[in-house]
Structure formats: C-alpha cells, structure tokens
Amino acid sequence: MSTVRKNRLSPGQLGVVARVFGVLAEPSRLMLLQALRDGPLTVTELVAASRMKQANVSKHLAVLHQHHLVKRERAGITIRYEIADPMIFSLCNLVCCKMERDTKKAAAIFAAEI
Amino acid sequence: MSTVRKNRLSPGQLGVVARVFGVLAEPSRLMLLQALRDGPLTVTELVAASRMKQANVSKHLAVLHQHHLVKRERAGITIRYEIADPMIFSLCNLVCCKMERDTKKAAAIFAAEI
DNA sequence: TTGCCAGATTATCATATAACCATTCAGTAA
DNA sequence: TTACTGAATGGTTATATGATAATCTGGCAA
Numbered sequence: 001m002s003t004v005r006k007n008r009l010s011p012g013q014l015g016v017v018a019r020v021f022g023v024l025a026e027p028s029r030l031m032l033l034q035a036l037r038d039g040p041l042t043v044t045e046l047v048a049a050s051r052m053k054q055a056n057v058s059k060h061l062a063v064l065h066q067h068h069l070v071k072r073e074r075a076g077i078t079i080r081y082e083i084a085d086p087m088i089f090s091l092c093n094l095v096c097c098k099m100e101r102d103t104k105k106a107a108a109i110f111a112a113e114i
Numbered sequence: 115m116s117t118v119r120k121n122r123l124s125p126g127q128l129g130v131v132a133r134v135f136g137v138l139a140e141p142s143r144l145m146l147l148q149a150l151r152d153g154p155l156t157v158t159e160l161v162a163a164s165r166m167k168q169a170n171v172s173k174h175l176a177v178l179h180q181h182h183l184v185k186r187e188r189a190g191i192t193i194r195y196e197i198a199d200p201m202i203f204s205l206c207n208l209v210c211c212k213m214e215r216d217t218k219k220a221a222a223i224f225a226a227e228i
Numbered sequence: 229t230t231g232c233c234a235g236a237t238t239a240t241c242a243t244a245t246a247a248c249c250a251t252t253c254a255g256t257a258a
Numbered sequence: 259t260t261a262c263t264g265a266a267t268g269g270t271t272a273t274a275t276g277a278t279a280a281t282c283t284g285g286c287a288a
Contacts, residue, residue, distance in 0.1 A: 006150055009210070014141040020209050025136035026276080027128040034122055047251055056277060058236055068216055077234060077285055087212050091205060095131050096123070098201050102182050140246080157265055170247060172266055191255055191264060230288085237282065244275075253266070257260100 022090065023067045028052060029060050033088055036070065040082035137181045138205065142166060143174050147202055148183065154196035 010016065023029065023104050028050065035041060037047040061081055064070040071084045123131065132215060137143060140225055142164065149163040161171050178184040185198045 009144075011145070012140065013210075013213075014144045014148070016213055017206060017209050018139050018141045018144055020212070021135045022139035022275095025132050025139045027125065027132045028276085030123075030128045030132055031125070034128070044233095053278065054235075055237080055279080059276085062236080075287095079235070085212060085215075087208050091208055092131060094201050094205055095134050096127075096133070098199060099127075099130060101199075108192075122239070142246085168265075169249080169267085173246085176266075188255090193265065232285105232287085234285090235283085238280085240278090240280105242275100242277085244273100246271100246273080248270085248272105249268100251268075252268100253264105255264085256262085258261080 020067060023063055023069065024088070026060070027066060028056070030092070031085065032060055032064065033069070033092075036081060036083050037089070040073070040080040042075075042078045042080055046076070046081065061067065137177055137183065139186060140174070140204070142170070144206070146174055146178065147183070147206075149196065150195060150197050151203070154187070154208060155184070156165040156189070156194050160223065192205065201204040 031050050032046055035046055042047070043054070043057060043061065047054050050057060052060075061070065061072075065072055065081075068084050070081045071087060073082070075078050090103070145164050146160055150158060155163065157168070157171060157175065160175070161168050164171060166174075175184065175186075179186055179195075182198050183202060184195045187194050187196070
C-alpha cells in the first residue's frame with residue numbers, strides 16, 4: 001500500500017484525484033452525504049432531508065455513485081443509498097479542523113489588533 | 115477541539131468546506147501544491163515546473179493563497195510560495211489510498227487510461 | 229391489462245471558471 | 259528619473275456544471 005506517499009503523481013493521477021475533490025466540492029452533495037451518516041436512506045427520504053427537488057437529488061446521487069462514494073440497493077420499489085467509504089468523513093474532518101484553526105488564528109489576529 | 119466531529123454542519127459551513135474541496139478540484143493546482151512539497155519556490159520556478167503560462171500560475175496561486183493553502187513571502191524582487199498547511203497532503207493521501215482500493219476492483223479501466 | 233408511485237433521464241437556462249492574451253503594477257538597478 | 263524584470267490583473271472566449279421542469283422507466287397492486 002501507499003505507493004503514492006513518496007512519489008509524485010502523474011498528470012493523469014492528479015486528474016483523478018482532482019475529480020474526487022470535485023465531487024465533494026458541492027454543498028448539496030455534502031449535505032446528502034451528511035444525511036447518510038447515520039445509515040441508509042431512500043431517495044424520497046433524502047429529498048425530504050435536503051429540501052432539494054427530486055431530479056436534483058437523483059442527479060447528485062448519480063454523481064456520488066459514479067465515484068463510488070455511495071452504494072445503492074433495491075428494497076422493493078424503493079432504492080436505499082448508503083455511504084460506500086467512511087474515508088469521506090475523515091476528509092471532511094480534516095477540512096473542518098483546518099477551518100477551526102484558521103478561524104482561531106483570524107480571531108487571535110483580530111483580538112491582537114484591538 | 116473537534117466540535118465538528120459529532121454535530122451536523124450548517125448549510126453555511128458546508129459551503130465553506132465545499133469551497134476548500136473546490137480549490138483542490140483542479141489538477142493544475144494540485145500540481146503546484148505537489149511541486150511545493152519539498153520546499154518553497156518562486157513563481158518563475160513554478161512556471162517552469164508546471165509548464166503553465168505565468169498568468170495562469172499566478173491566478174491559481176492567488177486562489178490557493180486566498181484559501182490559506184499556501185503562504186507567500188517576498189524575497190527581494192521575487193516571491194516565494196510555500197505550503198501553509200501540511201494537512202493538504204493528508205487529504206491527498208486519503209484520496210490516493212481510496213483510488214488504490216477502487217483501482218484494485220477495476221484495474222483494467224484505470225490501466226487503460228494511463 | 230391499467231393505474232400509481234419511486235426514481236432516473238432529458239432539455240434548457242444560468243452561472244461559474246479555466247486558459248489565453250495583453251496590460252499593468254511593483255521592486256531593483258543604472 | 260528611466261529601463262528592466264517578476265508577478266498580478268482585466269477582458270474575452272470556451273467549457274463545465276447546477277437548478278428546474280417535464281418526461282420517461284420500471285416495479286407493484288388492483
């Protein structure tokens with residue numbers, strides 16, 4: 001594992017990585033992922049949870065599924081989506097912690113100026 | 115710290131997180147970050163390393179700087195950029211490891227692309 | 229079969245952004 | 259001051275992506 005840790009990535013690999021980040025670069029999709037954090041949900045439930053139109057939810061779910069971030073499973077007439085890779089939450093936590101650091105830093109600077 | 119670990123994020127916070135992912139969703143910017151991995155570089159050096167036009171490099175650096183992913187420092191007539199937060203590499207490693215896992219499942223498709 | 233419902237797909241519009249070129253700004257030296 | 263150079267900025271074009279409405283599909287029940 002981790003042949004990537006030392007070596008540089010090729011332009012092609014960078015493209016793939018960028019693509020994954022691009023999938024996460026949408027608040028609507030992050031909201032859907034967050035809604036799925038406690039377990040699988042159907043599309044209808046996600047529509048209710050996100051206050052987005054059904055077509056919109058469906059499209060975002062398609063993008064997430066395409067990049068293997070969610071799994072789908074038929075349950076009778078409905079379809080249940082669930083998180084495919086908990087790594088997503090590690091990613092979000094890293095970014096959130098960074099946000100907190102930046103905020104504290106900004107607050108400290110602000111306080112120092114007064 | 116990590117008040118974020120349990121709670122849901124507000125739409126506003128999701129927007130900020132998405133924004134950071136959006137900054138990383140560009141192969142050109144990832145390439146610049148990768149080039150900066152071993153230490154600070156000037157804009158000219160980055161232009162050479164990335165094979166991009168100077169204006170393009172400058173704009174991407176501005177985006178990275180705006181989101182506190184790189185720091186800038188004047189050195190006489192030149193400006194040296196450097197990584198502001200090594201967390202970036204943790205992010206990339208997570209995504210790369212995920213790629214490796216996914217690739218094992220569909221090695222043929224990925225190999226064809228390279 | 230028909231009707232219904234959950235979900236996917238399509239078409240269209242608007243917005244966002246990257247690449248390129250030319251220009252401008254800022255720092256240094258003569 | 260002027261000339262030179264590294265870096266930033268503006269404008270334009272092309273492409274990509276998101277939101278919405280309307281339509282289509284596929285499974286289930288009567």
